[in-house]
Amino acid sequence: MSLLIADQIGKNYQVGEVVIPALRGVSFEIDPASFVSFIGPSGSGKTTLLNLIGCLDTPTTGRLTVAGADVGTLDRKQSASFRGANIGFIFQDFNLLPVLTVYENIEYPLLMVQKVPPPERRKRVSALLEAVGMADQRDKYPDQISGGQKQRVAVARALVTNPKLVLADEPTANLDHQTAYMVLDLMKKMRNEFKTTFIFSTHDQKIVGEAEIIYMLEDGELKGKEVKGGKKNG
């Protein structure tokens, strides 16, 4: 069964009296434990699509089902709860909380969103710290670690709640190539280990090659789909 079903979804933005279509009739399905990338030039609708999948926004038209829920029908509080339970986020600018240590940043969703008991929390956070290779940096604050390390912490934070889906909008945009590949390797490793679906957007052609399924967006429309090893139209 598909984890994610987009059925003719569209998203319009109103700027003054002008309606700008950011997405037009986009349809696709993504299976669990996939490693998917949406690519396209700036303004193609990648971020808009990821925002819709992440329940940060609602589609203007069509129907979007994530983990069995029609996300277009969720209210503000339900969306927050749904995100907390099912979706992990990795941001381009890492977005770690500066007042929390590496350990506390990873622990945050378990503490403030899911209310996981302390022994379980410690177990999960420690396991992820080991998995992303940040165990020795656990007591450092974000301003004491490098960009690549921050993104590894962000990956751990996204995975700590055992989400069905992790969304990453341009996760490597602020990293050098070597670090970017390391982060993508890590994401893939985590996918293999936790069977979590990863969806990321990028416009970096070198990074795109790391994805197993690639969706191409242009002017808000899905222009094609490429599965590693062959190409087929979307």
Next chain:
Amino acid sequence: MGNLFKIAIRNLLRYKRRTLLTASLITVGVVFVLAFIAVSGSFKNMMIGEITDAMLGHIQIHKKGYVASIDNLPLNLNLKAQAAARIDEILRSRKDVEASSPRLKFGGLFSNFAESTNVRLNGVYPEREFKTVPLLTSRISEGGKTIGKGEILIPSLLARGMKVKVGDPVVIVATNQDGSVNGKQFVVAGILEGVTGPGGRDGYIHIEDAAEVLRMPALEISEIAVRLKDFDRLQPAFQEISKQLEAEFRKDDKFPLEIHTWEGLTPFFNIARMIDLMTFFIKIMLIAIVLISIMNVMIMAVYERIREIGTIAAIGTLPGKILSMFVIEGFCMGVVGAVIGDIVGIGLVYILNLFKISYDFGQQKGLLLQASVQPTDVLMISITVIIVSVIASLQPAFKASRMEPIQALRHV
């Protein structure tokens, strides 16, 4: 909840200078309010104490109409002996009454045999009077601390003006109810320091001497001063005594007595009210300081952390929890400001007392400032500051909690 506090405190420490400035502003406000309350409270309590303990007593009972004519000291508005005795009996039966003192007040002529002047006199039973207004003895600057028969305590201004000293013979001449004049010789037993307020420059003689000067066949009483055991129970005691006397004396819808607390007998009550009003406005200013400073800081904090708010909202933090985070920051700042303000304020009051600051009040010179703050004042101010801090952070916190994560994440 502990984690929310941890995050709030770390966020406050993140902007140390700003937090310090805001907390300092609250602290300064609390310190000034406490110092003002301590000093003005000291002045007010001294004033009330001087007025009630040196002259008026806490409650006074008169025949109806006497207070309106009190400047004339009318002899035709005295309480008859039987009524005075019944009132006395009622007052003695009450457990909350410490002492009561019947007074026979009259105006007369004071002569040192060379010259004469007007004088207002209180005929009293000395022991009862000293129990009812215990500060009266402390006002006796020269001479003995009692009044025997044939003796008179005279106010210092009169003594100086008439060049009279302790042990000198003087004559008191007064007109009685019939209009005839009578005189009696007294010996000056003591000089009384004048105090500001009604009766502050009256002389004192024994009540039996007063009756003799006024040629009263049966003793009449101008007023009965009452001292309560607990001044804080003034109003309930006043109500109860009034009811008791009404039940005893009211006939045919006419009540022949009037009963007043000290508040109704001296214009200084208005000064006490003014002090209370000023204290109230000082508290309002403190509230304004706390409200504006906390709100300003929290608005800044929300604006600076929009992306963080977007991040935690995207992660799934519920709006209520985001609201709590910011409200707790305001709460913590209020607590810190209030606690430090309390400590510094109490310290300042202690230091003020070490300097033994003196001041003058009317005729009284060199009164010692005894500033003190009550625990209830400290508690009330602290609670007010904390509540206002929370209220001030509600609007920015609400704004943060209602922020759309998608817009917050886009914020640069």
